Amino acid sequence: MKYDFASIEPKWQKRWEEAKVYAAQDHSDKPKFYGLIEFPYPSGQGLHVGHPRPYTAMDIVARKKRMDGYNVLFPMGFDAFGLPTENYAIKNHIHPAVVTRQNIAHFTEQLKKIGYSFDWDRVVDTTDPSYYKWTQWIFLQLYKKGLAYKATMPVNWCTSCKCVLANEEVVEGVCERCGSPVIRKEKSQWMLKITEYAQRLIDDLDGLDFIERVKVQQKNWIGRSTGAEVTFKATTGEDIIVFTTRPDTLFGATYMVLSPEHELVKNWLESGKLANADEVKAYQKAAASKSDMERTELNKEKTGVKLDGVRGVNPVSGREIPIFISDYVLSTYGTGAIMAVPAHDDRDWEFAKKFGCEIIEVVSGGEDVQKAAFTAKDDTGILCNSDFLNGLTVKDAIPAITKWLEEKGIGVHKVNYKLRDWVFSRQRYWGEPIPMVWCDKCGWQPLPEDQLPLLLPEVESYEPTDDGESPLSKMTDWVSTTCPCCGGHARRETDTMPQWAGSSWYFLRYMDPHNPNAIASKEALEYWSPVDWYNGGMEHTTLHLLYSRFWHKFLYDIGVVPTKEPYAKRTSHGMILGEGGEKMSKSRGNVVNPDDIIKAYGADTLRLYIMFIGDFEQAATWSDNAVKGCKRFLDKVWNLSESCTDSLDYTKENEAGIHKCVKKVADDIEAMKFNTAIAAMMTLVGDFQKNGCSKGDMKALITMLSPFAPHIAEELWENLGFAAQSNTMVCQQPWPEYDESKTVASTVTIAIQVAGKLRGTVEVPAGSGNEVIEAAAKEVPTVAKFLNGLEIVKVIHVPGKLVNFIGKPKA
RNA sequence: GCCGGUGUGAUGGAAUUGGUAGACGUGACGGACUCAAAAUCCGUUGGGCUAAUCCCCCGUGUGGGUUCGAGUCCCACCACCGGCACCA
Numbered sequence: 001m002k003y004d005f006a007s008i009e010p011k012w013q014k015r016w017e018e019a020k021v022y023a024a025q026d027h028s029d030k031p032k033f034y035g036l037i038e039f040p041y042p043s044g045q046g047l048h049v050g051h052p053r054p055y056t057a058m059d060i061v062a063r064k065k066r067m068d069g070y071n072v073l074f075p076m077g078f079d080a081f082g083l084p085t086e087n088y089a090i091k092n093h094i095h096p097a098v099v100t101r102q103n104i105a106h107f108t109e110q111l112k113k114i115g116y117s118f119d120w121d122r123v124v125d126t127t128d129p130s131y132y133k134w135t136q137w138i139f140l141q142l143y144k145k146g147l148a149y150k151a152t153m154p155v156n157w158c159t160s161c162k163c164v165l166a167n168e169e170v171v172e173g174v175c176e177r178c179g180s181p182v183i184r185k186e187k188s189q190w191m192l193k194i195t196e197y198a199q200r201l202i203d204d205l206d207g208l209d210f211i212e213r214v215k216v217q218q219k220n221w222i223g224r225s226t227g228a229e230v231t232f233k234a235t236t237g238e239d240i241i242v243f244t245t246r247p248d249t250l251f252g253a254t255y256m257v258l259s260p261e262h263e264l265v266k267n268w269l270e271s272g273k274l275a276n277a278d279e280v281k282a283y284q285k286a287a288a289s290k291s292d293m294e295r296t297e298l299n300k301e302k303t304g305v306k307l308d309g310v311r312g313v314n315p316v317s318g319r320e321i322p323i324f325i326s327d328y329v330l331s332t333y334g335t336g337a338i339m340a341v342p343a344h345d346d347r348d349w350e351f352a353k354k355f356g357c358e359i360i361e362v363v364s365g366g367e368d369v370q371k372a373a374f375t376a377k378d379d380t381g382i383l384c385n386s387d388f389l390n391g392l393t394v395k396d397a398i399p400a401i402t403k404w405l406e407e408k409g410i411g412v413h414k415v416n417y418k419l420r421d422w423v424f425s426r427q428r429y430w431g432e433p434i435p436m437v438w439c440d441k442c443g444w445q446p447l448p449e450d451q452l453p454l455l456l457p458e459v460e461s462y463e464p465t466d467d468g469e470s471p472l473s474k475m476t477d478w479v480s481t482t483c484p485c486c487g488g489h490a491r492r493e494t495d496t497m498p499q500w501a502g503s504s505w506y507f508l509r510y511m512d513p514h515n516p517n518a519i520a521s522k523e524a525l526e527y528w529s530p531v532d533w534y535n536g537g538m539e540h541t542t543l544h545l546l547y548s549r550f551w552h553k554f555l556y557d558i559g560v561v562p563t564k565e566p567y568a569k570r571t572s573h574g575m576i577l578g579e580g581g582e583k584m585s586k587s588r589g590n591v592v593n594p595d596d597i598i599k600a601y602g603a604d605t606l607r608l609y610i611m612f613i614g615d616f617e618q619a620a621t622w623s624d625n626a627v628k629g630c631k632r633f634l635d636k637v638w639n640l641s642e643s644c645t646d647s648l649d650y651t652k653e654n655e656a657g658i659h660k661c662v663k664k665v666a667d668d669i670e671a672m673k674f675n676t677a678i679a680a681m682m683t684l685v686g687d688f689q690k691n692g693c694s695k696g697d698m699k700a701l702i703t704m705l706s707p708f709a710p711h712i713a714e715e716l717w718e719n720l721g722f723a724a725q726s727n728t729m730v731c732q733q734p735w736p737e738y739d740e741s742k743t744v745a746s747t748v749t750i751a752i753q754v755a756g757k758l759r760g761t762v763e764v765p766a767g768s769g770n771e772v773i774e775a776a777a778k779e780v781p782t783v784a785k786f787l788n789g790l791e792i793v794k795v796i797h798v799p800g801k802l803v804n805f806i807g808k809p810k811a
Numbered sequence: 812g813c814c815g816g817u818g819u820g821a822u823g824g825a826a827u828u829g830g831u832a833g834a835c836g837u838g839a840c841g842g843a844c845u846c847a848a849a850a851u852c853c854g855u856u857g858g859g860c861u862a863a864u865c866c867c868c869c870g871u872g873u874g875g876g877u878u879c880g881a882g883u884c885c886c887a888c889c890a891c892c893g894g895c896a897c898c899a
Contacts, residue, residue, distance in 0.1 A: 172896095213815055213894085220814065220895055227899080244899060257899090300897080328897045338899045346812085347897055418898050538893080612836070614824055618817080619892085626823065629836045635851090664827095676825065679835035686835090689852095751831040756880040758831055782866075796879055802830050806879050 003638035005602030009711045013112055021731055022117040026524065028071035034528050035062045036507055036567070038536035038544070039077040039124075041499075042103035044088055047110045048584065049592040049610065049622065054535045054573045056607045057616060057674060059116045061533065063707035064669050066117075067735040073528055074117055075510040077124035078104050081132075082499045083161060083177060086430035090463055096430045100127055110595065114603045115710050117731070122513045126502030131509060132432045133453035134519045135501050138551065140435060140446050141558055147193040148424070150444060153332075154261075154288075155423050157185035162464035164189060166423045166498065168221075168543045184288070187468060190434060190495065192422040194550045198222050199415075201549055210570040211617075214541050221542040223418025228402050229335065230411040232256060233313045235320065236273055238264055240312055243334030243416055246344065246377075247405065248397035251386040252362035253339035254352070256312045256323045257304065259331035260287040268310055275308040280325065287327040302328055302351045314339075315410045316387070326351065334416050342373065349373035362386045363394060422547065424498060429462035429471040431496030439483035439490040448484050456496075470494040503544050504551040507531050507566060519560065526562050534567040545570070571672060574619040576610075581621045592622055604709035605631045611674035611708060630678075634712055636685050637705065641716045645694045653691035657684055658700050659742040665704050666735060674708075681705060695720055699736075706730045752777045753804040754786040770797050777803050 016022060037058045040051060062074035080100045089096040104125060111118070124131055142148040156165040160180035164187060169176040194201075202222055205215045227245035234240055240256065258265055260283060268274050269281065283305045304326030311320045328347055329338050342352035342359045349372065352359055359369055363381040366374025374381065376394070383389040388404075389397045405411025425434065435447035435454045447454055457478040462471045472494040473479060483490035505519065511528040512520035536545070552566040577583060578590030585591065597606045608630040614620035645651075650658055661684045668677035681704060688697060698720060706713035710731060717723050717730035726733075744766060750773055752760045760780040764773055774795060777783055783805075790807030797803050 216815060217894055223895085223898065225898075242899080246899080302897080326897090328899090330898065333898045340899085345899070347899075350897095416898075418895090541894085609836095612823090618824095621823070623823065623837070626837050632851095633836085639851095675823095676835080679825075682835055749831085753830085753880070756830095756878090761831065785866090794879070796830090798830055802880090804830085804879055 001642065003635055003712065005604060005634075005711065008715045009113070009115065009598075009603050012711045012714045013115055015714075015729070016115075016117070016731070017112075017120070019729075020121075021729060022066075022072075022074070022119055023121060024073040024075075024119050025071050026527070030069055030071040032073065032528060032532075033062070033065040033070040034073045034530070034532045035065070036075070036510075036531045036534045038540065039079050039503070039506060040107060041082055041084070042078045042080055042100065042107045043084055044099070044103055045586075046103075046106050047594050049594055049597075050576050050584070052114055052594055052606065052610050053576055053616075054537075055111070055116055056114070056610050057573065057672060058533070058535050059607075060611070060669055060674060060707040063117055063710065063731060064666070064735065066731065067703075067707070067733060069734065073122075073510065074119060075122045075124075075513075076111065076116070076118040076120070077122075077506055077510065078107065078126065079499070079503050079506070080104065080125055080127040081431045081497075081502055083163075083428065083430070086428060086462060089430070095458075096462065097127065100125075113598055114594065114607065117710070122510050124506055124509045124513055126432075126506065127430075129453040129455055130514075130516070132502065134509070135432050135497065135505070136435045136447075136452050136454060137449060137519070138505060138555070139432075139497070139501070140449060140452075141560075142192060142554060143436070143446050145554070145558065147196065147554065149191055149193070150188055151191050152186060152188040154184040155187050155189055156182045157187070157468070158182055161428070162466060162468070163427045164423055164425065164468075166500075167420050168422075168546070169498075184290070185468065189423050190425040190436075190493070192424050192550075194422045194547070195417060195419055197550050197553055198224070198417040198419050200553060201419075201546065204549075204553075204565055208565060208570070209568060211572055213538070214545070214570055214572065217538075217541045218546055221419065221546065224415060225417075226413070226415050228405060228411045229414040230315065230339065230405060232315055232339065234264070234323070235311045235313065236268065238267070240264065240323075240337055241335045242337045242339045243414060244339055244341075246341065246394075246398070247401045247411065248383060248386075248389065248392075248394055249341040249344045249362050250314070250316050250339070250401060251389070252341040252343050252360045253314050253321065254342060254358040254360055255321045255340045257326050257329045257338050257340055257348075257351070258323065259329040259336040260284045260325045260327055261331040262325070262336050264337075265307075265325055268307070273309050276305070279305050280307065283325060290327070302326060302347070302354055304328075304351065304355065306355065315408075322357070324351075324355065332420060333418065343369040344373055344375055346373045346375060360385060362389075422550075424501075425493075425495035426498050427468055427470045427495055428464055429456075429459065429496065431498065432456075432501055433472070433496055434493040436493040437481055437484060437490045438493065439485060439488060441488055442483055442485040442490075445483055445485045445490070451484075454492075470496065472496070500544055500547045504548040505555070507534075507548075508555075508561065519555075525560075529561060530563045530565060531567045533569045533571070535571045535573060538572050572617060574615070574617055576613070577619055577621045579622055579624065584622075590622075597627065601627060601631045602634075602711070604634055604712050608633070608678060608709055612678045614675060616672045616674060633678075633682055633685065634709060636689065637701065638712065638716070640685065640688050640693055641698055641702075641720060643692075644688075644698050644720075645692070647694040648696040648699070649694060650696050650700070651691060651694045654684075654687055654693060654697050656743050656745055657687050658697060658736075659739055662700065662704060662736045662738045663740075663743075666738070669707070678708065681708075703730060703733050703736050706733070748800050750777065750800075751802040752780060752783050753802065754783060754790075755806060756804060759783045759786050766800070770795075770803075773797070773803055777805075 035058050037054050062072050066072050085096050085099050089099050156170050158165050158175040158180055160178050170182050175182055225245050228247040229241050229243050232240045269277055274280055304324045307323045312323050340348040342348040343361045344363055361369040362385050364384045365381045379393045381394040383392045383397045402413050433454045433456055437445045457475050459475055479492050481490050481492050508520050512524035555561045556564050609627045661680050664680040665677045702713045702716050713730045747763050748766050749761050749763055760782040762776045762780050764776055791810045792805050792807045794806040
């Protein structure tokens with residue numbers, strides 16, 4: 001009989017589903033394992049080969065854990081709100097909900113064809129009102145704790161999506177999703193105070209088993225820096241508070257710079273303090289109209305305007321210094337104002353050169369500060385021209401001056417973060433409505449919880465508008481409501497939540513997906529938390545992964561979830577590139593559709609290849625040819641099952657190899673080295689072909705293979721009679737036993753080196769003593785040749801591996 | 812500029828963490844089977860030297876170093892990839 005994957009695969013998919021073999025148990029004496037992969041956005045194009053890489057990896061892990069006796073939760077769902085669906089709906093005049101339903105059905109069908117062991121009874125869909133009810137509920141809790149607030153500020157505006165973006169969604173000045181330019185727009189937005197959690201988001205990384213680059217990237221993004229806030233006086237009497245990481249250089253502050261949007265500038269303009277008001281206003285206007293792209297452009301020459309009529313006073317030297325406004329000082333970081341120390345900061349130096357400001361060296365040890373700034377922060381710098389700080393190292397001067405400033409009441413130690421609050425409103429239709437109501441009398445009021453979910457209304461047109469109003473604002477019937485506080489006339493918030501809302505807590509819903517009374521029951525949360533292993537893409541490190549950690553910490557604080565962190569372990573997979581090593585894309589025409597591979601070779605071959613393709617964490621290049629190698633391997637396994645002997649014992653020649661393979665594959669799965677696990681099984685199959693094999697040998701092989709290629713494994717399990725015998729499927733089997741003593745061969749090959757160079761090998765009985773090995777080694781002709789004329793001064797033995805003779809020429 | 816990663820045959824990638832570099836797969840070449848092809852099976856496949864699949868020499872981005880021994884550790888550099896970037 002031939003290996004007929006096309007009939008085998010649907011057969012077992014059906015049987016698994018009917019027997020619900022992959023359903024997670026809510027109550028169990030077994031230890032629990034919660035394995036999670038990032039749920040997909042169900043796009044119209046369906047799955048591409050990038051999806052199965054993480055899914056197959058976690059599926060193998062989940063299957064292995066079941067074989068190890070765990071109660072496994074391995075769920076799947078759909079992150080279905082979002083712009084592509086909305087845009088597709090607009091173009092094709094179909095309601096986004098209908099499009100979403102179709103896409104989810106298509107994805108589900110495709111995923112089932114690959115044979116994943118998902119618990120299909122726990123599917124979540126973020127667009128389902130019974131789901132987003134709880135997304136809205138979490139928002140209300142955030143609001144009640146003061147962590148959601150409405151603020152008017154310049155925000156990122158995508159010119160193509162016609163929608164605001166979070167900082168995390170802007171990549172190099174363009175929209176992360178569509179690549180269109182992002183401009184700054186003053187808008188009133190719902191914000192989430194993620195900054196309140198900045199320190200905890202850094203600190204709690206320490207206890208987590210996350211791959212290092214994820215931790216590093218999150219820390220960089222949060223961007224903690226320590227320094228001091230120092231109060232300067234303006235000659236007009238106001239305080240100007242600046243943030244600096246180098247309070248030690250305070251004596252070298254020769255001018256100040258405020259961001260163009262700084263409050264004091266407005267005040268001075270309004271009160272007529274500035275002689276060059278027109279010039280200042282013109283600069284403000286120019287800065288405001290710049291896009292993010294222009295503002296962050298590299299090597300851009302510094303611009304700015306000196307304020308005429310107001311000066312600052314250096315609080316330590318008492319000197320009057322000029323004040324500038326410039327867009328190199330950001331209004332959104334620190335206090336929006338800096339003291340400029342051109343001698344010891346590159347940016348200040350550049351600005352000072354252009355505007356002719358004084359450069360005073362206050363840290364010696366570098367080159368001439370008139371030629372370049374000396375920025376070293378280590379012990380190489382010694383303070384000078386700094387009164388009582390003179391002679392101190394930078395490291396010592398920072399705490400000294402900070403203490404002094406605090407005593408004098410003109411400065412405080414201060415920590416700042418680059419992380420900004422999360423801009424949470426979107427001016428689009430296909431998202432969760434924000435459950436807030438505006439009353440002219442009572443202000444913003446949260447919708448009472450018993451009115452959740454606040455359903456997304458049916459609308460005629462969901463087109464975004466140029467003026468930045470949500471499509472929902474046109475639904476006057478829906479918008480118009482009563483105030484929950486005073487009962488008077490009120491208006492609903494018409495913006496919706498960003499895509500990241502639903503995905504910030506979905507892993508909790510899997511624990512108890514149908515609960516109408518809570519995001520999940522206390523018992524379910526206690527039992528399943530935390531996620532034991534979460535695999536996902538690096539692209540979500542400073543988006544979804546950070547946001548969901550923030551939400552989880554908040555839910556922990558209000559007593560909803562039992563753990564501080566949602567995910568105990570985080571791993572990440574590399575991308576699958578098209579043939580030729582380029583990113584797969586429709587325009588390049590190098591997209592591989594998993595359906596085609598399944599049709600031609602079967603799902604098991606697809607699974608095997610996608611895991612064999614290379615190092616799981618690195619990018620890998622797709623190769624149609626290499627797929628065939630995996631198919632050939634499965635063909636060999638199939639043929640062996642038809643030629644094996646009836647014995648249920650391991651064949652003597654294969655026994656050691658099987659035991660080694662059992663250990664190797666188990667270890668490799670845990671370490672996500674699926675490629676070498678498969679290679680080990682390929683080698684074992686080669687041995688079976690050479691030595692012949694028994695049913696018992698095949699039983700071990702099939703069991704090990706089953707997490708990787710589950711369909712063929714079930715079929716062979718049945719064909720060889722194991723199913724009838726045990727009345728189980730192979731996926732319910734325990735992992736084969738490993739006995740180290742069985743792997744010890746009777747002889748070992750010892751490498752022989754002379755002066756560290758390989759000169760031959762020798763076969764000796766296992767456990768031979770050093771003398772025996774040395775004697776045997778010296779007999780080897782190629783070795784003897786090199787030892788001839790040498791006096792051996794030292795012999796190094798590596799047990800079971802190697803012997804190395806060190807000699808010197810005989811006198 | 813700062814942070815992180817990677818660099819090994821024609822090719823995707825292995826190497827038990829300092830101990831026989833190139834496992835396993837692909838491709839290529841040779842052979843068996845076949846009228847023939849496909850499929851399958853067997854063999855060869857880093858470079859040099861050679862009659863030789865004997866032996867020897869060279870070989871893991873480059874240059875140094877530590878070590879009996881380095882793809883692996885240290886120092887300096889080069890190239891590519893990713894993240895952050897006027898964050899005071």
